[in-house]
Amino acid sequence: MSSNTDFVLSIEDLTVSFDGFKAVDKLNLYVDKNEIRVVIGPNGAGKTTVLDLICGKTRATSGSIKFKDLELTRMSEHQIVRAGVGRKFQNPSIYENLTVFENLEISYPKGRSVFGALAFKRTAEVVARVEEIAREIMLDEFLGTEAGLLSHGQKQWLEIGMLLIQDPELLMLDEPVAGMSARERELTGQLLRRICTNRSVLVIEHDMEFVKNIAHKVTVLHQGKILKEGSMEMVQSDPKVIEVYLGH
Amino acid sequence: MQVAMNKLFGGREGLVGLAILAALIFIIMPLTFDIFRLNLVGKYLTYAFVAIGLVLCWGYGGILSLGQGMFFGLGGYCMAMFLKLESSSPESTKIQSTPGIPDFMDWNQLTALPWFWEPFHSLSFSLVAVIAVPCIFAFIISVAMFKRRVGGVYFAIITQAIALILTILIIGQQGYTGGINGITDLRTLKGWDIRTDEAKYVLYFLNGALLIGCILVGRLIITSKLGRLLLAMRDREDRVRFSGYDVSSFKVFVFCVGAMMSAIGGAMFTLQVGFMSPSFVGIVPSIEMVIFAAVGGRMSLIGAVYGALIVNFAKTFFSESFPALWLFLMGGLFIAVVMLFPNGLAGIYTSYIKPRIDAWIQGRRGGGNLTPTVPAEPQDPVSPRTAERTPASAASRSLAAGIQSEPSRS
Known part of the structure; x- marks a missing residue:
């Protein structure tokens, strides 16, 4: 099997079956450097499962996932993260009882071992980095606020910030604008365009307007397989895609 | 300096809380109680070690262990084995058919000291074992569980089962462990008679100092990034895992720290009370220890000490007056605290x-x-x-x- 090292992510013949049901079926997907790729598809198409497989939450039945030269299917979750793959969950997944500052600080990629964490010090460097990220995600006013008190959109941004502080090469976002107001969507779109420099982003999204705004390339998944891949216009005009998804 | 102060003592407020507790342990109680009562308080304070360990494991780490009695017992047994060997010199046991071995072994027709008892002739080995044996045991249990992502209720039930197994093992292997009676009739520590009033005073103060030491260690842990990680893990384990942390290693660490603290308590129990038996290892004492932590407040290290003291005073009082009702009162107290005051006295x-x-x-x-x-x-x-x-x-x-x-x- 050939693997092309120019891609940041190359998924080949990836299959996962749950009790015989193939949620992802011989999937091939390649993501370029600095590309924003959006994955769309009807419910149950296997979109979230693909992200689960990449980040190690679900184990593949067969096939390979290569991140640069690393075979992710054999690595544990924290090793995958340390290699440079960040993942945002569908529901905002933040530490509600900690402040925004503490949320970001915990995600700061230092002191990740037990004794490293015991010895970790809040240096000026850490504080500066946290403040920089907080400005990026428009939460610099809320550093001392408990994260549970943020609005839904702000929680989503905070989680994106928690990934950004680790500076991942591949950022995976599961429905980042779900449940957001129109204004928040717009700000999130700008945020994503700002942060995608120097990294690749893999996004799952249902909001077509938003997809059109940010995507370089769109992949349509259907029943665990790729139905179509290409630019948004191309995908939108494809009759098969219209039939399974856009038409409904 | 200022930072270290804040970390260790939790700022001015934490320092005041600690000072009040220290004054209570070191000044007020020794002045108001006679040595019999003070020894009793010392016994209660040995449970506080377990409760502090539970604050770290359960309150912060979200790991509810219903088997902390195991570690308390193992620490206590390691201490008791040394003391027992010292009091079983050939001269003092010459009426036995095999002099020089502990009396219960002789009663069980053992004719030689079992191999695992041999190193407990050495005090330094025994002191290391007090900490190391429970820690290794906790490490094995927690690695086996947490690497497989067993947690929550399942973990609680498994620890309870292991505590029960350990009790049965100790009771069943009478010749090696002293059986249901435990290891009794402990007299001297390197020739120093631990049964005198003077020794009881010394041990009481040593106990108090170790307890304060454990609180400070606990403070260091919960104010470090590791403490925040534990809280984060308790609420969003997946997020921590997908932020690049090996979640299980943190759980193993805090569980081992809890076990070590319990073991220190167990060893101090043996020294102050003069025996160790399986009745401090099993399910009931383990659950009682969780109740101490819950009543004191499972997020408060100092609260755990008060919880242990108050529940035990109440236990002594009620079990003298209404022996049959005590267990129900205890159960009722636990439910009431969890339902009405989830953060206990500290809350x-x-x-x-x-x-x-x-x-x-x-x-x-x-x-x-x-x-x-x-x-x-x-x-x-x-x-x-x-x-x-x-x-x-x-x-x-x-x-x-x-x-x-x-x-x-x-």
């Missing part, structure tokens, strides 16, 4: 008593300044660099936030 203090004290202090300082004294304003812009927030204040903070309407945002 009652932070939400009811502390605001009054603050108001009183402010009243004396400001001369009737009518600033409202809400425990913590949810929106006050706390500078993250200076504010080392305790979870107790986080609790009152979210409480205050819950009372107010949803904060408005632009």
